[in-house]
Amino acid sequence: MLDTPSAEVPVLSLSDQERDPDAFAAAFGGSFERFGFAIVADHGVPQPLIDRAWAETEALFALPEEEKRGYFVAGGGGARGYTPFKTEIAKDAKHVDLKEFWHVGRELPEGHRFAGNMAPNIWPARPEGFKDTFIELFAAFDRAGDRLLSAIARHLKLAPDWFDPAVKDGNSVLRLLHYPPIPVDAEGVRAGAHEDINLITLLLGAEEAGLELLDRNTGRWLAIKPPEGAMVVNVGDMLQRLTNNVLPSTTHRVVNPPPERRGHSRYSMPFFLHPAPDFLIETLPGCVTPDNPNRYPQPITAHDYLHERLVEIGLIKK
Template sequence: MLDSTSAQVPTLSLADQAGDPDGFAAAFGESFERFGFAIVADHGVPQDLITRAWRETEALFALPEAEKRAYFVAGGGGARGYTPFKTEIAKDAKHVDLKEFWHIGRELPAGHRYADTMAPNIWPTRPEGFKDTFLELFTAFDRAGDRLLSAIARHLGLAPDWFDPAVKDGNSVLRLLHYPPIPADAEGVRAGAHEDINLITLLLGAEEAGLELLDRATGQWLAIRPPEGAMVVNVGDMLQRLTNHVLPSTTHRVVNPPVERRGHSRYSMPFFLHPAPDFLIETLPQTISAENPNRYPQPITAHDYLHQRLVEIGLIKG
């Protein structure tokens, strides 16, 4: 699988945004329109924090199975804490994904108006520095996400701060992913072909081979190979719906490595940037035209849309 054609997704520097916000927004938006993906270097998440997070992630998944399962919430939809190996399945897939993961969400103050729809975090007793590390990383992802949403807003002809109220106290999720070693004859793949649910996804860890996108122009699977330390960013279904498919949510997957690499684990850290639960996903007027009529005349809240999709991927019962 490692010899698959590489996607020609451009690598952009988020540092360019400060001096030329319109130029960065145009390049970022064009990459999203063509691929549904962009690669972003100089994203502002400190490397020492990322290094610490990888160390804590490996230590977490190395815990005994029984200890990890103590943090699994049955019926919780995987919203927080641990989700065991072979639980999630891509929409319409035949086999469950070969992965386990941990979810961290936003810390809300007591009595917050979203407390009934955004579950509290679950923190393991070990590794010892886990909570501090991932609260810090969540905040760093949040900041980077705000800057990228500002570029998207500019590209769409909106005010640069248009997304700010939409994502304030948003239901974003930081997912720690472990794809364990797999046998040569394993059924299924590490992550089946799927689209993300949220607005945008910010992904660390894609330097390890396996991530592929489906090119809509050719129907080919293309490997994504970002430079070391860069972040892969992609459009989620909520943003696709909001923009009437002007910014497309591209199908992607994580394929199994060659036989000689199947004894190795793979780790990644996607940050699924969500709006607040009561944000109304309503087609932006400037994305509707005679050639591109409104696909979604009926708006829906982010909370209701998320619930629909979690049912589809098997994390909650309908």
């Protein structure tokens, strides 16, 4: 078995937010400041919907390779539809990641002002019901994300609805991930050490061992082991930049399984919560102090920042 020690990331209940929003915000923000990660139970995404989504994710990736590749958009940066096995590479990594994935984005009405920045979704012919399931799941993740951003705003001494206009029509992405069985002589790991690009990531499926974070205090890798059904939430680079590193975007990875699990697939569903493309990422004044001067004096739009990072990880070619 993997012998990586576990991270002491607290398990919080989002249901506590209604009873005592300030206490929940303090606990959630404190976990972010210490680890860049939090574990959230009672997140409000319905379990029957999650179960349906897992079944359809497995069915999707079980389709013939040729059929899946019919949904791959060359030069599309992996924004929508299918991205084949061994395409994405972590920044500065030597080997590509051992994974394939599918992206679902926000459904925009015709003529929407962000239509030029946010590609339309690609929906597979099978499995049946896929579109309805993942439109519903996207909306459920959106609602949970709004509640968590409200807690972050409170923790930062901002108005609880501070993030609402920033993420209205945000360029969020729901990623369905499949890590196939690993051969003994596999080069690389399922997902190389990296940080996420967005504001926060909401992840289902981390119960299967493999997800690890790099502890900034000790330099050690620590395993993340949430209880069944809980959501792992982590800080992305956009939030780190916005908060002048008060909330750190922590390096993490997905390591290969122990020998007895190498014949098994691993599935997960991260929801990368992004602001709208025209949101200006500008350091929050309350996060600048004499001991923590502004590290990011030059603001940048979310769209431009995302493009820079997609080039770095090989999803967009220069």
